[in-house]
Amino acid sequence: MFRLFRYLKPYWWQVLVLVAATGFQVYMTLRLPALMAEIINDGIVKEDVGMIWMVGGKMILFAIISAIGALVSSYFSSYVGAKFSQDLRADVFKKIIFYNMTEMKSFSTASLITRTTNDVTQVRQTVTMILSMMLRAPLFCVISFVMAVQTAPDMSWIIAIGVVSILATIILIMSLVIPKFRLFQKLVDKTTLLTRENLTGLRVIRAFNNQKVEKKKFMRTNEELTRLLIYVDRILELQNPFINIIFNGTTLLCAWIGISLLTKDFAYLGNMVAFAQYVGHVMMSFLMLSILFVMIPRANVSAERINEVLKTSSKIHWKKETNGTPDKVPSIEFKNVDFNYPDAEEKVISGVSFVAKAGETTAFVGSTGSGKSTLINLVPRFYETTAGDILVNGISIKEYAQNDLIGRIGYVPQRGILFSGTIKSNIKFGAPRATDAEIKHAAEVAQADGFISRLPEKYNAHISQGGTNVSGGQKQRLSIARAICKKPEIYIFDDSFSALDMKTDAKLREALKPETVGAVVLIVAQRVSTIKDADQIVVLDGGKVVGKGNHFELLNTCSVYQDIVKSQLSDKEFKDEMTLAKTKRKEVKNA
């Protein structure tokens, strides 16, 4: 938490003004009881009305000055709070936006979102609280204490009794309750989980007629939670009565002691009244501090989560300028590439080598977890290889400037991801200078022009956040159009076709052919129909290459590939394909 206080540094003088104004305000407020004692001792007892008016006038002046102090400190605490969270949020966002997939994955997107939003808000609220309350409470405490001792030194021991009993009460109650909070959270989480399961499993639960079973499960947690709530409540509710007793008790004590001291010095008449008020302030400030001590640990969790983000930097370092001259003709070469996630022992990719040439399509197949998707994500350096090298146009990707390398690549992710804006702004996302004709052409190739032109606003149609107003297939087609619009040298399709129905898939690939003449195309796919025409198919299993060749070659040589094909075709069709493959092999041999 306190590490984040460095974000207050640029605003040091505002903080200073804030502290001064608060101190001023507290001091002026606390002068009032002393002046009241003066009214009692010098005005009332001596029956001097002029004196009362004079001291009273002073009090009014002090009250006004104190209010001005409060006003100034309110402004500066709001100012510092707003600036603090602005700077902090910007830093967190900046860190994250330059993260690579490795960091994104290790935190998870959802967690990063809460860190930038909720956690920052939480920390900011606490900082504002600290700037106003935590500053005020100790000031109140110290100044009241000094003034109390000044007005009635013989009675100072009462302060000690009051403070000790307040602290003892708070500590006792908190030590009984705080250990239960974790359990409480767990039970609350569990009721949420069970409710969610009831919702997500709606159909399954009804299909198996298990509504009663679900309810029984839920009620068990529900009862447990209720019992805990009652227990915690019983203890927490002790706090108010106890504190009331302590406050009343000390006030009584002040009166009693004050009265018995009257015989020694008649000024105690007014002083004991003022003293009782000071003691009240001291105890009150301890109460306020105790609230903060409950709040700070909560903010601490958020602060820690933010610090984690701030401490983590992308491990990938790009060159400022590309080192060397890339070939004019695009190509990709993997040389013995290894990859494993940090802290993971198992290699996701191991010893992969292949060459992908211009004008050719290279496809990657394999089961889930075979590493095919990770493999192509190494090309734009979303992940960094742990060994081996990848050459793009003859130069290692590590020698490229970021814009240079990324500018050559048209990348289509697995899920169609769109940004809020218009269809047009989404298609030209990677090519800001694209003309309307180019945008339309890209959409046509991606088989998206059809549905776009049916929209009332055509290319200016609004896309809502997360693209929720277009279907999954449409999203995917638009994200393909986005890559095409960039006119890249290298196309990467990370399983981008599976959201499309087979008919659109086939049409799109047909339209794509003239676009990709002279470009390198990498495709990851599930469907055999999507990849069987590829010039080169790389079969992956457990991160290793187990087959390389075209469809028919692999059918003859690679058993993993055979399995994949078999699972997607009927028995008869599979037999036909195999016969075809065998005749092809004979043809090749004969030739």
Place this chain on the structure above:
Amino acid sequence: MHNDSLMHGENKIKNAKGTFKQFLSSIKRYRFSIIVSIILAIASAITGLFTPKILGDMTTLAFETYPNIDFVTIGQQAIVVIVLFLISAVLNYAQAFILGIVSAKYTRDMREMIIDKISKLPISYFDRHKFGDTLSRMTNDIDVLTTSMSQEIADISLSITTLVGVMVIMLLISVPLSLISFIIVPLSVVVVGKIAKFAQKYFREHQTTLGVLNSKIEEDYSGQVVIKSNSYEQAALDDFEETNIKLAKASLKSQFYSSLSFPVTHIFTNLSYVAVCIVGGILVIERSISIGDIQAFVQYVSRFNRPITEIASSTSTIQSLLAASERIFEFLDEPEEEPDPVPSHEIAKVKGEVEFHDINFSYLKDTPVIKGFSVKVEPGMKVAIVGPTGAGKTTMINLLMRFYDPDSGYITIDGVPTREMKRSDVRGLFGMVLQDTWLFSGTVEENLRYGRQDATLEEIKQAAKASNVHHVIESLPKGYKTMISEDSDNISAGEKQLITIARAMVANPPMMILDEATSNVDTRTEQLIQDSFEKLTNGRTSFVIAHRLSTIRNSDLILVMKDGNIVEHGSHDELLKQNGFYAELYNSQFADN
């Protein structure tokens, strides 16, 4: 953040009066406890009232009897004070104790009612409403009830009693002094209220800007891949900064204006304090009040202050309490599934003949999904449902399982209309394996037993073996006792599907409904799944949403769906001969390779 902005938008109550009535009637069973605790709260407030007055009297007595102070009488008064504040504290605790139990039990009841309601609402409700919507009633709204209920009932009765009591005592001590407080203190409350209203405008602006910024963050983080692959980082950062600066400005304003209430109350309390000192001092000299009365009065003024601000803040808490209750009641009042017919038909020994009779169905009025569809499925037939994504293939499942009922027409099983059967009986006839492999957090064994609660472990293992998942389960760290949870990585998507197949096998129903997985399953598992599907459908009437050609071709009947309609039905060869949509679909996928 996001929730806050939602909360603010939803804090408006549509029907405060109605909701309040509903709230009262829902809490009826606890009325006795509530009344007792209100009485206790009032008693506690009253006994606590006299402390300052008696303390003041002690001072007066000391002042008047000086220098021969009457310590005996003062001592007696001190004891009275001690007794009074102790009684007040005990009563206060008793009141809180009772209300704590009431509110815990009340929220427990509400949770139970919500979970009950979930199981009684028609599926269509959840297809129309987001899960998050229902979930937030169970979490956020219940949370509001828990935190605000027990406090508010007691606080309000305490505050009102204290307010009235303090006013009476103040008036008894001195009318002119009271008038000063009665004017100044409410004035401050009014001014603070005005400021709050003024600040509200900026507060809303702040919330909207925060909402905009948060959705930008969400969007950019989830689209990180696209940002990276288009070198868009700097542009995204600039865009973010622009909103961030706007937010900081809005935040400064809303914070400052809402914090203004502090200096304002501050000056008002101080001024009334000063006024009491001056006027009180003069009154003492004029002998119209005694010296201890000023001392008491100063304390009463601060006690007078507190309930007013508390009542003011209570109104906003009560508002959110009512808003939360309204959302909960709204949910509880949703129309439930039509009750099952009485008496209902039962089928003792099912052959598995299913017939659709002239079915018309629509999710939304005026957009018919199925029009006049009739077909007869003989016992043991395999029916494949095919069509492009989004063609409404799940509609068939919805109708068969009676998740939805047709608008007209009916389905019979062995000649018995399903409408005349209990829903649970209809559903018991089908085993269902969906693409969405729903498993709950619990052990593998518990999940498998979900098919039939009285299944023995042996039966469960048999089903797992038949579904080719026994070995997978055995190789898990704790075998059948391994916990499955949402985020557990120990089981792959394909294996999850195998477990759902085994779960259906445990139930051993006479008919099956299957949804083939499209992707995310590795080759080996895929074969295992297909093999177990084969076993499941063997000899049973089964409906399969099919993606694989092999499944489709081996079916006895194919229902071809397009844009929500069943456009063709027949066997594979018949459909190819028709040369219609099915033929087109088939050819585009497989033939021209």
